[in-house]
Amino acid sequence: MGMLLPSSLTELIIARFLNLRYLSSKGFQNLTSLESLRIRDCPKLTSFPEAGLPSSLLQLYINDCPLLKKQCKRYKGLEWSKIAHIPCVKMDEKFIYDP
Template identity: 55%
Template sequence: MRTTLTSLRSLEIHDCPELESFPEGGLPRKLETLEITSCGKLVETLKQRCEKDKGEDWPKIAHIPNKYIL
């Protein structure tokens, strides 16, 4: 995975109704906290895509210890 945010530890995404998925290469490996809130009805879609061991995006976020999709 090639990324330019190699030192990023926390990522908060708020009020982004167009968000549908994460980058193909995944998220930075050092990311410790991912919080997604107030992203409209897409939050439910993201919850499904990020479901542990089942969701399409789970492999992209599995390494992040603290994940909040509200």
């Protein structure tokens, strides 16, 4: 979108981008204070930024993003390594670290 988000941002919600396919590294590279990221209703989204998500991230919630959910499967998905460090990850209201 061409906008720079403030580095002090602690929470970000990305919702209802029906044609969004991936998240760009450019949008996340300066978000050094980001602690909570919520992504919902992005049915074509398949991947996180190439450089990964900010190391400051403590919570990630993904809802109604079936392609991204598939890519984030524990130990198997192509995006798993980008989220494995996040203490709290929920996909469609289920905590992914539960058996």
